[in-house]
Amino acid sequence: MLKWLSRIRLTSGGLPTTLFTLTALTLVALIVMALLDRRPRDLLRQVAVGLISGATGLLLAWLVSDVFMVFGVSLGWMVILTVGLGCLAAGFATMALMHNHGWKRALAALTILFTVLSAALRIDIIYGEYTTIGSIFSVPIYQELKESSPKQPVMSVADWQGLASRGETPPHPARGQAYTVRIVGSESSFHARPADVYLPPAALSPKPPALPVFVLLAGQPGSPDRLFTAAGIPSLMDSYAARHNGLAPIVVSPDQNGSSTHNSLCVDSPVYGNAEAYMSRDVPNWIREHLPVANQPSMWTIGGFSQGGTCSTQLGPRHPEIYGNILPADGELEPTQGKQEQMIRDYFSGDRSRFLAQVPTKAIAAKAPSKQTLFTAAGSQDPHSRQSMMTIAKAAKSAGMTVEVVVAQGSGHDWHTVRTAWSPGLEWLGERMGMGPMDRAIEDHPNITRLQLQ
Known part of the structure; x- marks a missing residue:
């Protein structure tokens, strides 16, 4: 099980492609759903909350990164923008969650989850920090070196x-x-x-x-x-x-x-x-x-x-x-x-x-x-x-x-x-x-x- 986790790549391959695709599809589905329901006022509220959430996330990420230097170094604008876009999408989906019921609410909740995971994964790809799922949990990936294995030159x-x-x-x-x-x-x-x-x-x-x-x-x-x-x-x-x-x-x-x-x-x-x-x-x-x-x-x-x-x-x-x-x-x-x-x-x-x-x-x-x-x-x-x-x-x-x-x-x-x-x-x-x-x-x-x- 642990070795299997170490083989699942986070920075390339099928996992990030699948997650980003699902996030985009569920966001589009929420927009289409609002249009088909002919509730333009609700859609405008969702867009407005999304924009406010995105701007707030962008501002907070910039303050943490470049003003207060919480991590000692700048996070970089790619990360700051990723946080802003993630907050925008999450804010939009949160309003959809509040305005719907049944399967539509479930779809909105799933979109929020996908959005948060996609933003986190995108930040990881920018940094290249965790390359596999196993690396998140510090799963050992190499065999032990036997002291008798190497030879003297x-x-x-x-x-x-x-x-x-x-x-x-x-x-x-x-x-x-x-x-x-x-x-x-x-x-x-x-x-x-x-x-x-x-x-x-x-x-x-x-x-x-x-x-x-x-x-x-x-x-x-x-x-x-x-x-x-x-x-x-x-x-x-x-x-x-x-x-x-x-x-x-x-x-x-x-x-x-x-x-x-x-x-x-x-x-x-x-x-x-x-x-x-x-x-x-x-x-x-x-x-x-x-x-x-x-x-x-x-x-x-x-x-x-x-x-x-x-x-x-x-x-x-x-x-x-x-x-x-x-x-x-x-x-x-x-x-x-x-x-x-x-x-x-x-x-x-x-x-x-x-x-x-x-x-x-x-x-x-x-x-x-x-x-x-x-x-x-x-x-x-x-x-x-x-x-x-x-x-x-x-x-x-x-x-x-x-x-x-x-x-x-x-x-x-x-x-x-x-x-x-x-x-x-x-x-x-x-x-x-x-x-x-x-x-x-x-x-x-x-x-x-x-x-x-x-």
Whole structure:
């Protein structure tokens, strides 16, 4: 039953098409019903209430999104308009419910239900957050990784490429495999949820090379499963591996928060535990012990979306001995949780200097000059993240980092930005890691604008 739920897609396919069609048909039926009943006054009332409801919903969504910034970021005009249209249709159907009886009232009630579900589903499609019904309920979708399954590396990526040029690579499957595994906080005592791991085809060979590793973090609220499904990690990496002789980064998505309701800020604190120690000691140690990965920082990348993107621009600069590359999307300018003074008091025991040390621009400056690389992205409809991205990118360039900045056109603070930007990001980093040349220039990827830093 649970696996079945995980196969029902929410962002494409038959379910959204069917729901949107039923919503449209029932709304049309209510209009036709009112016209056939020759009750123009009732129809005008329904239209008027619908318009008032729509305008009210539009206003409230805009206030919540862009004035009071309840969620910390703008919801984007596509979401705001969806809320307004949903309220318009629901208001219209509610008046039909009040003016009818019997089966006509039942039809109006059904229309209200369809309208609410359609609006919610449309918002989910805009964000790309929940890709299946199972993901709403955090249904596990990957098999458990047995610690004896992966092999230790026996060659370099260059050696593998040399074998590939002669058609002599060790046997390996056509596609990689995603797993779930618990990475224990043995040094940090941090209580993390299970992590997700993607092993590319080359890692599943009996003689794997020492592969690059991407440590990628979901936002908050979020989970490792959310990152793998919403960002499409397995399909993205499989596609890359198919073009590069089975080579692709090993991807590990650990849990940096401990719960969907926690925001650890990726720091060691008395609030939610030693998240930074977990990410800088326990996670890398587990990866090196259990997976066929390279040891050089130039082959290690830390990245993430939203709060996970912010974490990557904190942890990456603070730990250049581990992470040579940083891959944030829609991150913030600094760790944020409520009012700043209260956050400093709760998370940093009132020590402002400890907080400032976690601000990405400060962390970058503290380690300058730097040999790290930064591939950073934000959605075109997310001005707050774009501004933060440019500020951090300029600081990184000033510190000596190699920097690429891209904007994902047509998306906002959502997973569409991640999927759009990480495709060229993977190509760019993959070339630097020796897995093969880029198929095309960064700016030639769909819906990508490459920015130049002054």
